Amino acid sequence: AQSVTQLDSQVPVFEEAPVELRCNYSSSVSVYLFWYVQYPNQGLQLLLKYLSGSTLVKGINGFEAEFNKSQTSFHLRKPSVHISDTAEYFCAVSEVDSSYKLIFGSGTRLLVRP
Amino acid sequence: GAGVSQTPSNKVTEKGKYVELRCDPISGHTALYWYRQSLGQGPEFLIYFQGTGAADDSGLPNDRFFAVRPEGSVSTLKIQRTERGDSAVYLCASSRGDGGAFFGQGTRLTVV
Numbered sequence: 001a002q003s004v005t006q007l008d009s010q011v012p013v014f015e016e017a018p019v020e021l022r023c024n025y026s027s028s029v030s031v032y033l034f035w036y037v038q039y040p041n042q043g044l045q046l047l048l049k050y051l052s053g054s055t056l057v058k059g060i061n062g063f064e065a066e067f068n069k070s071q072t073s074f075h076l077r078k079p080s081v082h083i084s085d086t087a088e089y090f091c092a093v094s095e096v097d098s099s100y101k102l103i104f105g106s107g108t109r110l111l112v113r114p
Numbered sequence: 115g116a117g118v119s120q121t122p123s124n125k126v127t128e129k130g131k132y133v134e135l136r137c138d139p140i141s142g143h144t145a146l147y148w149y150r151q152s153l154g155q156g157p158e159f160l161i162y163f164q165g166t167g168a169a170d171d172s173g174l175p176n177d178r179f180f181a182v183r184p185e186g187s188v189s190t191l192k193i194q195r196t197e198r199g200d201s202a203v204y205l206c207a208s209s210r211g212d213g214g215a216f217f218g219q220g221t222r223l224t225v226v
Binding site: 004036042043044049051090092094099103105 | 155156170207211213216219
């Protein structure tokens with residue numbers, strides 16, 4: 001079975017500062033990895049995904065993530081955040097060839113302050 | 115519409131009642147998923163449809179929960195004899211099968 005750990009429940013950061021949201025996973029088989037964002041009163045939106053190939057994945061809104069198989073991590077980064085990035089961010093994992101059924105972490109709330 | 119549509123957006127029901135939650139996926143998406151999200155937690159998988167059939171229902175918590183997708187498009191999640199512990203946001207997602215699932219805004223179910 002897979003599991004996802006997002007160690008930080010909340011990350012406060014000042015506008016224009018860089019940010020890293022941490023995600024670690026556990027799985028005995030190969031996985032796909034995803035980051036979703038949930039803005040207030042909105043549905044989940046896919047930020048980026050790693051299926052295969054380059055371990056550095058670029059997504060929407062200037063976000064990127066790097067798959068590190070040896071450390072079983074998929075941390076999300078942005079070099080300069082905006083107020084509008086304030087939202088809940090969820091890391092998720094899916095077992096390869098499992099129909100993309102997602103196992104989510106508990107989420108990290110990114111709070112961008114002016 | 116362009117996105118995944120879920121109705122109703124909010125549902126309040128009394129303990130013991132039956133409820134139905136509807137999901138209208140993006141046109142042409144063959145894969146459909148239901149998740150449940152409790153306060154302060156990430157979504158939990160309930161059931162996955164490929165076409166009309168339930169390919170994986172391992173996340174349904176008990177036999178009070180059931181879902182259908184009779185024509186391979188709209189899906190209905192049905193909950194019998196609701197309990198207060200069923201209160202949550204129920205999310206539906208659809209996909210072409212390429213790993214990019216699109217989520218609806220969810221139905222907030224409150225059992226009183």
